[in-house]
Amino acid sequence: MSESAMTEPAAQGELGTVVIGGGLAAAHCVHSLREGGYTKPITLIASENEVPYERPPLSKEFLQGNKQAQELEPFAADWYADTDVDLRLGVTAESIDTAAKAVSLGGSAPVGYENLVIATGCRSRLGGRNANMAGWDLPGVYTLRSLEDSKKIKEQLVSGKRLVIIGAGWIGMEVAASARTAGVEVTVITPDQVPLATAMGTEFGAHVAQLHIANGVQCRFGTAVSGIASDPEKGLVVQTPTGDIPADFVLLAIGAVPNNELAVAAGLEVGTGVVVDEYLRSSDSNILAIGDIAEAYNTTLGRAMRVEHWDNAIRQGKLAAATILGRDESYDWLPYFFTDQFDLGMEYVGDRGADDDVVVRGDMAAGEFVIFWLRQGVVTAAMNVNIWDVNDHLRSMIGKNIPVSTLQDTGNDLMTL
Numbered sequence: 001m002s003e004s005a006m007t008e009p010a011a012q013g014e015l016g017t018v019v020i021g022g023g024l025a026a027a028h029c030v031h032s033l034r035e036g037g038y039t040k041p042i043t044l045i046a047s048e049n050e051v052p053y054e055r056p057p058l059s060k061e062f063l064q065g066n067k068q069a070q071e072l073e074p075f076a077a078d079w080y081a082d083t084d085v086d087l088r089l090g091v092t093a094e095s096i097d098t099a100a101k102a103v104s105l106g107g108s109a110p111v112g113y114e115n116l117v118i119a120t121g122c123r124s125r126l127g128g129r130n131a132n133m134a135g136w137d138l139p140g141v142y143t144l145r146s147l148e149d150s151k152k153i154k155e156q157l158v159s160g161k162r163l164v165i166i167g168a169g170w171i172g173m174e175v176a177a178s179a180r181t182a183g184v185e186v187t188v189i190t191p192d193q194v195p196l197a198t199a200m201g202t203e204f205g206a207h208v209a210q211l212h213i214a215n216g217v218q219c220r221f222g223t224a225v226s227g228i229a230s231d232p233e234k235g236l237v238v239q240t241p242t243g244d245i246p247a248d249f250v251l252l253a254i255g256a257v258p259n260n261e262l263a264v265a266a267g268l269e270v271g272t273g274v275v276v277d278e279y280l281r282s283s284d285s286n287i288l289a290i291g292d293i294a295e296a297y298n299t300t301l302g303r304a305m306r307v308e309h310w311d312n313a314i315r316q317g318k319l320a321a322a323t324i325l326g327r328d329e330s331y332d333w334l335p336y337f338f339t340d341q342f343d344l345g346m347e348y349v350g351d352r353g354a355d356d357d358v359v360v361r362g363d364m365a366a367g368e369f370v371i372f373w374l375r376q377g378v379v380t381a382a383m384n385v386n387i388w389d390v391n392d393h394l395r396s397m398i399g400k401n402i403p404v405s406t407l408q409d410t411g412n413d414l415m416t417l
């Protein structure tokens with residue numbers, strides 16, 4: 001029998017939606033489809049063995065032991081079974097045949113589709129553009145993307161152990177805070193002068209650096225790592241031009257790479273991610289892409305963007321379902337994300353540019369403040385730090401022309417600005 005003759009559920013007569021990826025975007029897509037009254041077959045192909053879960057706690061509450069694995073699931077395992085979603089855990093989609101409208105799986109028959117949603121997310125970056133970092137695969141060197149990764153790192157969080165974190169982005173700094181809180185001796189290394197430099201600029205980066213230093217994190221900023229080696233006497237050593245740094249374990253936290261390969265092989269248009277329109281449809285109108293993998297056209301900002309954040313994965317999962325259900329909704333919201341490190345909690349909304357003017361409202365030294373970013377007098381982004389229940393209001397200020405003096409004057413009630 002030919003492969004296409006064996007394809008299911010086409011053989012049973014009805015094609016439905018197949019979602020590839022078992023992350024947050026995929027989970028919200030299938031949930032919104034069923035909640036929206038979709039009655040056709042839904043198949044969710046997930047290469048991990050876990051019921052879809054949220055990743056933000058992997059560097060925070062779960063790593064600190066303050067949340068259990070089951071608490072990370074947006075929808076319990078029973079929900080998939082009860083709503084007739086064919087959840088295939090531990091199964092990897094190997095290729096997409098756009099002509100036959102079928103997805104090939106390792107070890108079982110291909111699955112036919114009417115609509116296909118690609119939600120394959122990202123994987124941890126292991127090195128630069130052309131080569132992995134020397135020593136990335138040594139025992140004791142970790143990356144953090146999955147629940148399994150987080151469990152392995154958690155086992156290492158023993159007071160007095162030495163952790164070197166390579167990279168000072170969100171995941172690096174969050175793990176630094178979690179590990180330090182557990183009494184681990186933490187060193188963070190980055191070639192940048194402050195952490196989070198690319199994501200947030202120098203003002204907030206310097207504030208985060210001070211917070212970590214005050215909590216005992218060793219910060220080796222302006223330092224490039226050349227590789228990781230294993231020394232019979234010292235254990236692991238992280239090599240830098242200014243000397244080796246010994247470690248009991250190392251976290252490589254130098255960013256993420258979108259899992260684009262399936263889409264590229266299928267001949268879809270791919271840029272930094274799978275290129276999709278404001279309805280999340282790719283260059284093949286039967287195929288959508290969502291979450292970290294999607295380079296989607298944002299109607300409010302008037303350009304395509306790829307966003308690696310929790311809120312975006314949820315919303316794009318819901319939007320893909322709306323598109324499949326024939327609803328007239330589009331990708332029109334501004335990027336949003338949050339972090340928690342030591343006693344700092346913050347939320348960001350908007351689309352700051354590297355050259356935007358920075359306006360601080362409140363006292364950064366006191367740890368409670370709002371940062372606004374402005375381009376030619378217009379607010380492009382805002383971030384509330386340790387001030388709560390204001391982010392929706394900050395969102396409403398984006399795109400408005402508000403004088404700097406008004407933004408800075410804490411005598412004005414923020415909620416009336």
Ligand SMILES: Cc1cc2nc3c(=O)[nH]c(=O)nc-3n(C[C@H](O)[C@H](O)[C@H](O)COP(=O)(O)OP(=O)(O)OC[C@H]3O[C@@H](n4cnc5c(N)ncnc54)[C@H](O)[C@@H]3O)c2cc1C
Pocket residue numbers: 020021022023024025026045046047048054055056057058059091092093094119120121122144145146171259262290291292293307308309310311313336337338339340
């Ligand atoms: C440690 C960590 C902390 C984070 N903290 C925050 C935070 O504080 N705030 C915030 O806004 N965002 C945070 N994020 C980012 C957020 O978790 C992601 O944006 C979100 O998970 C993206 O969801 P997704 O469904 O697009 O992709 P993913 O969650 O990456 O899921 C993709 C899934 O697809 C599977 N897959 C890939 N290829 C295939 C295939 N061929 N077949 C089958 N399955 C496949 C993968 O194994 C994976 O399970 C964090 C991420 C990490 C890793």
